[in-house]
Every structure is written in C-alpha cells, then in structure tokens.
Amino acid sequence: MTTTSLTKSRGAGRAGDKVFSGATLAAGCLILAVLFGVALFLVVQAFPALVASPDKIQGGQGFFAYIWPIVVGTLIAAVIALAIATPVAIGVALFISHFAPRGLASGLGYVIDLLAAIPSVVYGAWGAAFLAKEISPLYNWLADNMGWVPLFQGPASATGKTILTAGIVLAVMVLPIITSLTREIFLQTPKLHEEAALALGATRWEMIRMAVLPFGRAGIVSAVMLGLGRALGETMAVALVLSSGALTASLIQSGNQTIAAEIALNFPEASGLKVSTLIAAGLVLFVITLGVNMIARWIITRHKEFSGAN
Amino acid sequence: MKASRIGRNSAIAVIAAGALALTACGSDNATNTAQSAAPSSSVKVTGTLTGIGSSAQGAAMDVWKTNFASANQGANVQYSPDGSGAGRKAILDGSAQFAGSDAYLSDAELASSKDKCGADGALNIPVYVSPIAVAFNLPDVKELKLDAPTVAKIFRGQVAKWNDPAIAALNPDAKLPDLKVTPVNRSDDSGTTSNFTDYLAAAAPEVWTDKAAGIWPASLKGENAKGTSGVVKTVTDTPGAVTYADDSAVSGKLGIAQIKVGGSFTKISADAAAKAVDAGKPVDGRNASDLSIKLDRKTTVEGAYPIVLVSFHVVCTTYPTQATADLVKAFESYVVSDAGQKAAADAAKSAPLSKTLQDKALKSIESIKVKA
Numbered sequence: 222m223t224t225t226s227l228t229k230s231r232g233a234g235r236a237g238d239k240v241f242s243g244a245t246l247a248a249g250c251l252i253l254a255v256l257f258g259v260a261l262f263l264v265v266q267a268f269p270a271l272v273a274s275p276d277k278i279q280g281g282q283g284f285f286a287y288i289w290p291i292v293v294g295t296l297i298a299a300v301i302a303l304a305i306a307t308p309v310a311i312g313v314a315l316f317i318s319h320f321a322p323r324g325l326a327s328g329l330g331y332v333i334d335l336l337a338a339i340p341s342v343v344y345g346a347w348g349a350a351f352l353a354k355e356i357s358p359l360y361n362w363l364a365d366n367m368g369w370v371p372l373f374q375g376p377a378s379a380t381g382k383t384i385l386t387a388g389i390v391l392a393v394m395v396l397p398i399i400t401s402l403t404r405e406i407f408l409q410t411p412k413l414h415e416e417a418a419l420a421l422g423a424t425r426w427e428m429i430r431m432a433v434l435p436f437g438r439a440g441i442v443s444a445v446m447l448g449l450g451r452a453l454g455e456t457m458a459v460a461l462v463l464s465s466g467a468l469t470a471s472l473i474q475s476g477n478q479t480i481a482a483e484i485a486l487n488f489p490e491a492s493g494l495k496v497s498t499l500i501a502a503g504l505v506l507f508v509i510t511l512g513v514n515m516i517a518r519w520i521i522t523r524h525k526e527f528s529g530a531n
Numbered sequence: 532m533k534a535s536r537i538g539r540n541s542a543i544a545v546i547a548a549g550a551l552a553l554t555a556c557g558s559d560n561a562t563n564t565a566q567s568a569a570p571s572s573s574v575k576v577t578g579t580l581t582g583i584g585s586s587a588q589g590a591a592m593d594v595w596k597t598n599f600a601s602a603n604q605g606a607n608v609q610y611s612p613d614g615s616g617a618g619r620k621a622i623l624d625g626s627a628q629f630a631g632s633d634a635y636l637s638d639a640e641l642a643s644s645k646d647k648c649g650a651d652g653a654l655n656i657p658v659y660v661s662p663i664a665v666a667f668n669l670p671d672v673k674e675l676k677l678d679a680p681t682v683a684k685i686f687r688g689q690v691a692k693w694n695d696p697a698i699a700a701l702n703p704d705a706k707l708p709d710l711k712v713t714p715v716n717r718s719d720d721s722g723t724t725s726n727f728t729d730y731l732a733a734a735a736p737e738v739w740t741d742k743a744a745g746i747w748p749a750s751l752k753g754e755n756a757k758g759t760s761g762v763v764k765t766v767t768d769t770p771g772a773v774t775y776a777d778d779s780a781v782s783g784k785l786g787i788a789q790i791k792v793g794g795s796f797t798k799i800s801a802d803a804a805a806k807a808v809d810a811g812k813p814v815d816g817r818n819a820s821d822l823s824i825k826l827d828r829k830t831t832v833e834g835a836y837p838i839v840l841v842s843f844h845v846v847c848t849t850y851p852t853q854a855t856a857d858l859v860k861a862f863e864s865y866v867v868s869d870a871g872q873k874a875a876a877d878a879a880k881s882a883p884l885s886k887t888l889q890d891k892a893l894k895s896i897e898s899i900k901v902k903a
Contacts (some may be wrong), residue, residue, distance in 0.1 A: 349756070350768075354768050379711060379713040379771060380756075380765050380768070382756065382765065461756075461757055464715075464718070465718050466755070467750070475755070486719040486757060489586060489613070489614050489720070490616065490745055492614065493616065
C-alpha cells in the first residue's frame with residue numbers, strides 16, 4: 222500500500238521501475254534459457270552414443286558399462302573431499318566467527334578466500350608433483366598396517382597418485398567455499414540467542430551447539446552442497462593428480478576415474494562416436510549435479526524455520 | 532619447464548627464420564633447390580592456409596608456420612591442434628585445406644575424400660617422424676637391453692621386480708636392483724600410446740593381446756599421468772618406474788632402453804627412426820603419388836628403431852583455385868625440405884625424413900593441381 226503510493230508520487234520512478242523489473246525478468250529468463258540450451262545440446266550430441274550398438278562404445282560393452290565405474294569414481298572422490306573439508310571448514314568458520322580476536326579473524330578470512338582464487342591447474346600441479354610423492358610413505362604404512370580394511374588394501378601405489386590424493390586436493394579446493402559461506406551464516410546468528418544461552422550457564426561450546434549450529438543448519442547444508450558441486454565438476458586437478466584406471470575399492474592403489482577428468486583427458490583426440498560418448502558422460506554429470514542440488518533444496522526447505530531469511 | 536621450452540622454441544624459430552631468409556637471398560644457387568623450395572617457388576604465393584589435426588605435430592607446426600610466413604610475404608598458415616580425427620574429418624568435409632594426422636586415411640576415408648578433393652582423392656605425406664623411448668628410473672642402471680616380449684610383459688604388469696629372470700637374461704652385465712616395476716602409461720588419448728601399442732601388438736602378439744589404440748587398455752592395472760610431461764615427471768619421481776615417451780621429452784635423469792631388432796639391440800636415435808620408416812611398405816591400392824606408409828614393426832633391418840610415430844599431412848590432389856594449390860605446394864615443399872625438417876628437429880626433436888623419402892614427398896607434392 223505504502224510502496225504503491227510512493228512510486229505513484231514520483232513520475233520518473235515509474236519508468237525506472239519498469240526498466241528495472243524488465244531487466245531482472247530478462248536476466249531470470251536468460252539463466253533458464255542458457256540452462257535449457259546446455260541441456261538440449263548435451264542430449265542432442267549425446268544421442269548417438271546412447272543408441273549406438275554396445276560394441277562401438279569405448280570398452281565394447283555399451284554406454285552403461287562404460288559410465289557406471291566413472292560415476293562411482295566421481296562420487297568417491299567427492300565424498301572423500303567433503304569428508305575432509307566439511308569438519309575443517311566448519312571449525313575454521315567457527316573460529317573466525319566466535320573465537321578469534323577481531324584482527325586475526327579478518328586476516329584469516331581473507332587468506333581463506335584467497336585459497337579460492339588459486340587456479341585449479343595449480344592445485345593439480347601441486348598434487349601431482351608434490352603431495353603425491355610426499356604422501357606415498359603414508360599409503361605404504363596404511364597398506365602394511367591396515368591392509369585388512371578393503372579401503373586400504375595393498376599394494377599401495379608407488380607414485381602416490383591415487384583417488385585418496387585426488388580427494389585431498391579436492392578437499393583443499395572446496396574448503397574456501399564451505400568456509401566463507403558457513404562463516405557468513407554463523408555471523409548472522411541472533412545475538413540474543415547466543416546471550417540467552419550463555420546467561421543460562423552454557424559454556425561456549427554448548428552455546429555454539431545450542432544456538433549457532435541449529436540456526437545455521439540449512440546454511441551449512443547448502444554450503445556443503447555448493448562444495449560438492451565443485452568437487453563433482455573439478456576437472457584439471459583430478460586429471461593431473463589421479464592415476465586413473467578401473468574401479469577399485471582400495472583408495473591407496475591407482476585406479477578409479479572421474480567423469481570430468483575422463484572428458485578432459487580424452488576429448489582433445491576424440492572424433493565421431495567417441496565425442497558423443499564423452500558428451501553423454503557430461504550429460505550424466507549434469508544430471509547428477511542437478512540431482513544433488515535438488516536434494517540440497519529439499520533439505521533446506523525442510524529446515525526453513527531456522528533459515529536466516531525469516 | 533613448459534615456459535622454458537616455449538622460450539627455447541621461439542628462440543629457435545627466430546634463428547631458423549633468419550637462416551631461411553638468408554637461404555632465400557642466395558636461392559639462385561642451384562645446389563640449394565631442396566632447401567629453398569618454399570621461398571624460391573616460381574609463383575608468389577599469398578593467402579591463408581587452414582589446417583587442423585594432430586597435436587603431436589604441434590611444436591613442429593609452430594616453427595613451420597612461423598618460418599613459412601616470414602619467408603613468404605602475404606602468405607599465412609593457421610593450424611589448430613584439435614587431434615588427428617578432427618583433422619581428417621575437416622579435410623573430408625572441406626573445412627580445412629590440409630590435415631595433420633598420426634594415421635594415414637583409411638580406405639573408406641580415402642573414398643569419401645573424392646567429394647572435396649577431386650577424382651584422385653587425398654594424398655598422405657609423411658612429414659613428422661618421432662622416435663618413442665622406453666624410459667626407466669633405476670638408481671644405478673642407465674642402460675638396459677630389452678626385446679619386444681619383455682617390454683610387453685613389463686607394461687602388462689607381468690614382471691614384478693627389475694631383477695626378474697626375463698630382464699636379467701637380456702642384461703647379463705647389468706646390476707639389476709630388487710625393486711618393484713611400476714609401469715606408467717598416458718592417461719589421455721594419444722598418438723604416442725597408439726604407436727607404442729601398435730608396436731607391442733605386432734612385435735609381441737603372444738604377450739600383448741590387446742589391439743593398438745590411442746587409449747591405454749582399461750583392463751590393465753598400472754599408474755598413469757597426463758601428457759608426455761606428466762609421465763616423464765612421474766617416472767622421474769618414482770624409482771622403479773618405466774614409461775614410453777617422445778625421445779625429445781625424456782630427461783637426462785632417466786635411462787633409455789635399447790630395443791632388440793633382428794639379432795642385435797638398437798639405441799634410439801633420429802637415424803635409427805628414419806631407417807625404420809624407410810623399411811615400411813607403401814599401402815596397397817593407393818595412387819602412385821600417395822605416400823601412406825605401413826610401418827613394419829617386426830623389421831629386422833640392422834640399426835632400425837621400430838617404435839616410431841609417423842605423422843602425416845593429408846592434402847588434396849586438386850584444389851578449387853590456382854592460388855590455393857600453389858600455397859599448399861609451397862608450404863608442403865617447405866615442410867619436407869631440409870630446412871623444414873631441420874627446423875622441426877631443432878624445435879620438436881623429431882627425426883628428419885630420409886633423403887629418399889624427402890624426394891618422394893617433393894614429387895608427390897608437385898602433383899597437386901588446380902581442379903579441372
């Protein structure tokens with residue numbers, strides 16, 4: 222009511238409003254159009270591979286046999302990355318928002334954001350040339366002492382370029398995304414909630430558990446999902462770090478492959494049906510990412526009552 | 532390392548361009564015909580030539596196009612290293628005037644090239660020969676002698692330790708360590724892999740049961756890395772590792788195996804590679820000026836090194852305009868000339884074509900005509 226009367230009172234504002242609402246509408250439609258265009262391109266280009274006779278596809282056993290090991294590989298790498306990055310990121314975010322002295326907090330936040338600015342090829346080169354070599358004694362130790370766990374079954378890779386190394390590199394890459402988002406959310410916790418908790422005799426940790434974390438739950442989930450998106454789609458770092466191969470349960474042997482790396486490694490020399498196969502792999506990744514985002518949305522709406530928006 | 536290589540390449544390109552300019556000035560000297568083929572061609576060539584194809588030729592192509600453009604005012608060559616398959620597709624559908632390809636056109640492709648290239652179809656001209664080294668990282672061993680079945684076993688993961696009897700029998704004098712063998716292959720689709728597996732499949736069929744392919748067989752367990760620099764770096768960092776890579780990219784820290792050919796062992800070299808190419812046979816059913824070569828991987832020619840990559844330029848026998856035909860002829864003549872081969876050898880460490888092959892190539896380039 223009041224807003225309409227305000228815009229009516231100023232003639233120039235009306236034109237401005239129209240232009241602005243038109244522009245936002247156009248931007249919204251453009252996003253949908255781009256998304257639709259990408260999906261259409263993927264489906265059209267992938268179609269030949271989906272209907273081709275199985276023996277024509279790489280591996281000779283059809284598209285499904287080709288794609289499922291690398292789908293699983295992609296998920297393994299992403300799960301490792303999130304398993305490492307999420308607790309660290311939440312810890313760092315809590316430290317910045319609730320524990321660190323103000324000067325240190327802003328400096329630390331800045332450094333974390335800087336991590337996100339490093340190109341992925343640099344992470345890849347670091348992982349392949351440094352981390353893999355340095356971490357391989359640990360893999361040998363794991364194979365010797367914990368080899369009975371299928372995940373650490375030996376013999377360990379001599380080069381250290383395993384899916385676990387790739388997962389660690391991915392963890393470093395998604396860390397800044399999760400950290401900066403969760404930090405912002407923790408900072409939005411209502412001061413009254415925190416003070417109430419402390420007034421009731423809660424320790425700092427109890428206050429965080431009772432006031433900060435429940436309030437930020439939806440935000441944490443969406444931050445993790447954004448990180449997952451990056452981990453699923455990361456190409457160059459995995460292509461450089463991972464010594465790819467057939468699907469293996471052991472994380473310390475060479476083997477496994479992710480969709481994005483598979484595409485990057487084989488696309489330059491591909492032609493004909495091979496291109497379609499790789500684009501179909503891209504389509505599968507697109508669908509997985511879409512699915513992950515929809516699940517994230519669903520989780521967020523379930524916990525709407527805690528969202529910072531209301 | 533990459534940066535320094537680019538720096539070196541451009542330095543060489545500048546020097547080579549200077550040298551070419553000098554030969555161009557002295558081109559009335561009759562003994563220089565091959566070297567100055569491009570600059571002294573009777574017609575002045577202008578225009579832009581578009582090529583698509585093999586990335587293996589990339590480094591050589593860079594110096595070729597730079598030198599060619601600086602020797603011929605107004606002429607210009609563009610090359611996008613999108614891969615051999617893309618290159619062959621482009622020349623067949625007419626979107627490129629020449630293609631770089633690690634394999635010559637198949638019979639089916641040759642038949643369909645008649646659409647755009649005239650009744651005689653396309654020509655395959657070998658322009659780039661690169662020997663592939665079997666390089667290993669053993670602390671105290673710099674020289675090893677290997678035969679095809681042993682190499683195949685090593686890369687199939689059938690040899691566990693370096694002091695395995697199979698290796699020891701070939702190297703009675705070497706002090707072989709009790710070290711795990713870690714074969715490292717290319718993780719990306721590559722012409723190097725395709726030529727290496729072609730060699731293994733031909734020379735050791737009882738061990739290497741997979742077909743030759745640009746993608747390493749998925750059933751084999753082993754380490755891999757992206758690109759030539761990736762495998763070389765991985766092997767350099769890992770004692771006991773072994774890989775195959777362009778000879779030019781293998782660092783001094785690694786040992787390079789001699790390969791058994793006939794009764795003796797051949798050390799890798801440009802000459803040995805050229806010899807193996809000369810030992811190859813022309814492909815049946817092609818027209819006289821076509822130079823498709825079926826390499827004989829099982830050759831027993833003394834001193835030949837059969838693990839080589841031969842990359843071709845695929846050109847049309849006829850072009851729609853005289854200007855294009857002249858431009859293609861001038862450029863290809865330069866590429867196969869002494870100067871062109873030397874520039875590629877300096878920049879990409881390829882093995883120059885032998886004199887016989889050069890002459891054949893020049894002759895088939897001469898046969899390129901304008902469409903009647």
